Amino acid sequence: MKPRSKEYGTANLIGKNAERLRKERNLSQKDFIARLQVFGVDINPTSYSKLEGQLRSASDREVFAIAQILQVPMEELYRSH
Numbered sequence: 001m002k003p004r005s006k007e008y009g010t011a012n013l014i015g016k017n018a019e020r021l022r023k024e025r026n027l028s029q030k031d032f033i034a035r036l037q038v039f040g041v042d043i044n045p046t047s048y049s050k051l052e053g054q055l056r057s058a059s060d061r062e063v064f065a066i067a068q069i070l071q072v073p074m075e076e077l078y079r080s081h
Contacts, residue, residue, distance in 0.1 A: 008054045014063060014077040015054035021070045032069065039065035
């Protein structure tokens with residue numbers, strides 16, 4: 001998986017952790033987005049990339065689905081590492 005090419009933004013608190021946890025599980029963004037869509041989160045690759053890059057806000061539905069897919073408590077997405 002390629003490294004992030006842009007600096008992180010400040011639009012949300014979960015993006016870095018969502019990206020880290022996704023990569024730890026060897027999930028590509030494409031596969032992760034497909035899983036999000038199964039959870040009812042209609043998101044395109046650009047929008048999800050911006051979420052991970054903290055360039056846009058994350059909805060409560062997105063946070064819930066991300067935590068469910070990554071099998072972590074939602075609080076884990078907010079922890080600073």
